[in-house]
Amino acid sequence: MDLKATIAKVKEGDVQAFTQLVQQYQNLAFGYAFSILKDFHRAQDAVQEAFIVAYYQIPKLEEPEAFPGWLKGIVRHQCYRFLRGKANKWVSLDSIEDKADEDAQLDLKLSEKEQRSAVLEAISSLSDRQREVISLFYIEENSQKDVAAFLEMSVSDVNNCLHAARKTLKERMNHMADQKFKANALPKDFAEGIGKIIKIQGNIIDVEVDPSLKPLIFDDFKAGKKGASRITVVQRLKNGRVRCLVSGEFNELKANTKIQNESENSFPTLDEESIQEAIAGIGTKNQDHRGIFETGIKVIDLLCPFPKNGNVGMIGGYGAGRTAVLAELYKKFLKDKAELSIFFFVSPMEANTLSTMLEREPDLATDEGGPLQTAWLITPQAAEPDFAKNATYLESRPFFSPVMASQGRWPAIDPLYSYSELLKESIVGEEHYQTAIQVKELLEKEAELMKDPVFFEYLAIGAKQKAKERANSFPSQRIKELSKSEQVLVSRATKLRNFLTQPFFVTEHFTKVKGVTVSLQETIVVCRKIISGEMDAVSEKSFLYVGGFEDIKEKA
Secondary structure, three states: OOHHHHHHHHHOOOHHHHHHHHHHHHHHHHHHHHHHHOOHHHHHHHHHHHHHHHHHHHHHOOOHHHHHHHHHHHHHHHHHHHHHHHHHHOOOHHHHHHHHOOOOOHHHHHHHHHHHHHHHHHHHOOOHHHHHHHHHHHOOOOOHHHHHHHHOOOHHHHHHHHHHHHHHHHHHHHOOOOOOOOOOOOOOOOOOOOEEEEEEEOOEEEEEEOHHHOOOOOOEEEEOHHHOEEEEEEEEOOOOEEEEEEEEOOOOOOOOOEEEEOOOOOOOOOOHHHHHHHHHHHOOOOOEEEEEEOOOOHHHHHHOOEEEEEEEEEEEOOOOOHHHHHHHHHHHHOOOOOEEEEEEEEOOOOHHHHHHHHHOOHHHOOOEEOOEEEEEEEOOOOOOHHHHHHOOOOOEEOEEOHHHHHOOOOOOEOOOOOEEOOOOHHHHOHHHHHHHHHHHHHHHHHHHHOOOHHHHHHHHOOOHHHHHHHHHHHHHHHHOOOOHHHHHHHHHHHHHHHHOOOOOOOOHHHHOOOOOOOOHHHHHHHHHHHHHOOOOOOOHHHHOOOOOHHHHHHHO
């Protein structure tokens, strides 16, 4: 099956093409669901729902080759929803069959059930990865290659997991003859309460739940009389705690009030007033507006500096690399050096996709990283440049541009639409301030010279390939029409834009380029050299994805 062509047909509304996808991946999905739920009948239900979700979400899938891993994420998401919301309602079909025919071949049925139970218990004892691999491999004998693609592993890793799982199962089965089957039933009060409120501050509610339930960002719970209050997860704290925003009636809520699972997510959007209330309740207090925190990321430190203590807003379009920057901050830079709250703003259409992505992203598995915390808020303004400009209650607002992402410039933080309340001469000093202003002025002049309405028209209609082709062809055509001085200006601006790109530590395994951290002073020095013309003789490509001045010389 040509996966790319089939998915293209599905996006055009071809139901038969989607049927082909289901037939191709149903057994892989079923095996994966079983590895999580450990019950065949429950796995069937979870997979059915997963394919329904996939059918409606597939128009958002940008890379057809990523379909197996994308589908796996949806199946996993549905399985955990089943565990949280529906497990208490399930009745095993095995028990129904036994009651319906308990007199017929009773001894044989008991023997079969004991064997089946022993096998299931042995499989359950495997590690998560081994259980996933062996379940997928033995459901109609999927090939190692298919299993590897679905689980996003190498074929050699799949083979190693199979070997280890088989060995473990053999050893396990040899010791199970005298063991009784122990069902892992959910608590009897699961439907009545899966956690409790531990703290209330305005519309911010901290909740404690069983860590095994693994609440996701934007999951909903019910609380209060008849579940009149709906609370939505916006932060995953430690030790089974989550922080939520409440909607509906909440005057009656108090500490120790039980919460219940909500079967469907509401993805509540916030207006300007609610956003400011959330920031006031969650954000960093005792802000030191006089000090900046160096992240080692050039474009941030120079043009939208972060405070040592304060609140930052991640604003911009989907697919512009915001989560990569966030993961970089968690992984490398924020180690007991600052007290920062990062508010990650999400558009309503993006919320469900983001929730699923965070579930499988190990670098963003929690929203607490020592002195750094993240909160996730839904607003229609999430991708609006004006929101970045006007949200002055956030000390720093980097704006992530889909245009820059389409040009392959990472991090895709647009210098012209990113703002910081700390970028003032009285705070950052004269040299930093003047350099930042000159960089912005030069880039503004270049943007005006190189404005291409056709390029933006392609972006507006979502024709990414056309936009990419236009981005590659337009500059050289336009530059030939400019005067000599204008060409020099564009060249320097291009060098600045290239220099403000940066390889990240968290993306090394994708890019095969080692991550770098660059001091603010080094960034200022190189930018001043570019603006003054000292580096006019150096090729523009020499500035792309490097560290500081010595890296540029070496690359040149």
